[in-house]
Amino acid sequence: MVDLNGQYQSIKEQVNSSISQILDSSTYINGPQVHAFQKELETYLNVKHVIPCANGTDALQIAMMGLGLQPGDEVITADFTFAATVEVIALLRLTPVLVDVNPDDFNINIEAIEKAITPKTKAIVPVHLFGQCANMDEVMRIAEKHNLFVIEDNAQAIGADYTFANGEIKKAGTIGHVGSTSFFPSKNLGCYGDGGAIFTNDDKLAHTLRGIVNHGMYERYHHDVVGVNSRLDSIQAAVLSAKLPKLDEYCEKRRVAAKKYTAAFKGQQHIIVPETINSKGEDVYKNHVFHQYTLKITNGKRDALVKHLNENGIPCGVYYPIPLHNQKAYADSRYNELDFVVTNQLVKEVISLPMHTELDDEQIDFITNTIIEFVNN
Numbered sequence: 001m002v003d004l005n006g007q008y009q010s011i012k013e014q015v016n017s018s019i020s021q022i023l024d025s026s027t028y029i030n031g032p033q034v035h036a037f038q039k040e041l042e043t044y045l046n047v048k049h050v051i052p053c054a055n056g057t058d059a060l061q062i063a064m065m066g067l068g069l070q071p072g073d074e075v076i077t078a079d080f081t082f083a084a085t086v087e088v089i090a091l092l093r094l095t096p097v098l099v100d101v102n103p104d105d106f107n108i109n110i111e112a113i114e115k116a117i118t119p120k121t122k123a124i125v126p127v128h129l130f131g132q133c134a135n136m137d138e139v140m141r142i143a144e145k146h147n148l149f150v151i152e153d154n155a156q157a158i159g160a161d162y163t164f165a166n167g168e169i170k171k172a173g174t175i176g177h178v179g180s181t182s183f184f185p186s187k188n189l190g191c192y193g194d195g196g197a198i199f200t201n202d203d204k205l206a207h208t209l210r211g212i213v214n215h216g217m218y219e220r221y222h223h224d225v226v227g228v229n230s231r232l233d234s235i236q237a238a239v240l241s242a243k244l245p246k247l248d249e250y251c252e253k254r255r256v257a258a259k260k261y262t263a264a265f266k267g268q269q270h271i272i273v274p275e276t277i278n279s280k281g282e283d284v285y286k287n288h289v290f291h292q293y294t295l296k297i298t299n300g301k302r303d304a305l306v307k308h309l310n311e312n313g314i315p316c317g318v319y320y321p322i323p324l325h326n327q328k329a330y331a332d333s334r335y336n337e338l339d340f341v342v343t344n345q346l347v348k349e350v351i352s353l354p355m356h357t358e359l360d361d362e363q364i365d366f367i368t369n370t371i372i373e374f375v376n377n
């Protein structure tokens with residue numbers, strides 16, 4: 001699905017020399033590399049504060065802790081996402097409120113958010129799924145109207161731009177009150193272990209978050225709040241510093257591969273390519289960073305196709321096979337199946353194809369030809 005070694009070869013010298021420098025100086029934790037990367041990411045994202053942490057799940061949890069959300073507060077998020085999003089809500093004893101998504105861009109559905117709001121609602125967590133932003137004009141409008149926090153789960157869309165209806169452009173993850181991301185190796189900006197970060201333009205919140213990641217300490221051995229231990233280590237920061245200047249190029253390579261896939265599937269009746277047209281009818285390829293390239297197979301052959309691709313040595317993935325509201329850990333009698341028509345359908349139709357910066361034309365031809373032939377027979 002990804003080719004991490006191919007990417008490593010192009011930054012090998014820089015990565016190896018930074019890592020050996022860290023080994024020589026033994027500054028494994030909190031080395032100068034961490035602060036340097038923090039500053040570089042702040043500049044890239046045009047955000048006031050980046051708070052590095054240990055992984056993307058922690059980033060979400062710490063963001064929610066920093067906002068002071070309390071047990072019983074309702075937090076609305078998408079039913080169709082990776083479980084980490086809902087996991088941290090439940091872990092903090094907040095009440096997850098899962099809502100349906102759009103059939104075209106797979107992102108949280110605006111009407112469904114509005115329908116789910118109650119006097120207990122405190123936050124919305126839009127997930128920029130597969131590398132494309134949720135409708136942030138509408139999410140921010142609803143949040144303002146109901147006085148809610150917006151926490152962007154940007155684990156899959158780092159580097160994506162969001163263009164507002166008024167033409168303003170912001171980086172994904174810097175639009176809400178707080179944003180989070182993951183540097184898991186296979187993410188668009190991945191390190192060589194675990195890593196994550198939180199973003200905010202709010203000085204006070206940033207200060208709170210910096211304490212929470214470090215055992216609730218704002219002064220050494222003074223623990224003012226209950227915190228956690230969540231650090232990005234120096235080696236991961238050095239890897240990320242080598243990759244960040246290439247992130248736009250990585251995103252562009254993914255877009256080029258996506259365009260080739262889409263062109264190859266043109267005219268296919270049972271294969272629906274990912275939607276990249278926004279509500280204004282504009283092509284948002286320039287925004288989509290294709291963490292995943294996800295098709296919908298509409299003639300019931302998705303599962304058979306997965307098997308066929310596996311047999312032919314073509315990696316593929318089903319993200320995600322089970323709606324979160326049907327997962328044992330998150331099922332709740334409050335949910336009504338009729339409210340999840342889209343997610344219930346998507347889990348049967350979606351399939352994600354290999355997507356990375358090293359895909360070549362020959363691979364794309366082999367993958368698309370194999371799929372087209374199988375789906376139509």
Ligand SMILES: *Cc1c(COP(=O)(O)O)cnc(C)c1O
Binds near residue numbers: 055082155182194
């Ligand atoms: C990967 C991912 C996370 C979690 O990131 P980790 O670094 O693996 O903890 C959270 N949300 C989404 C949508 C993700 O894809």
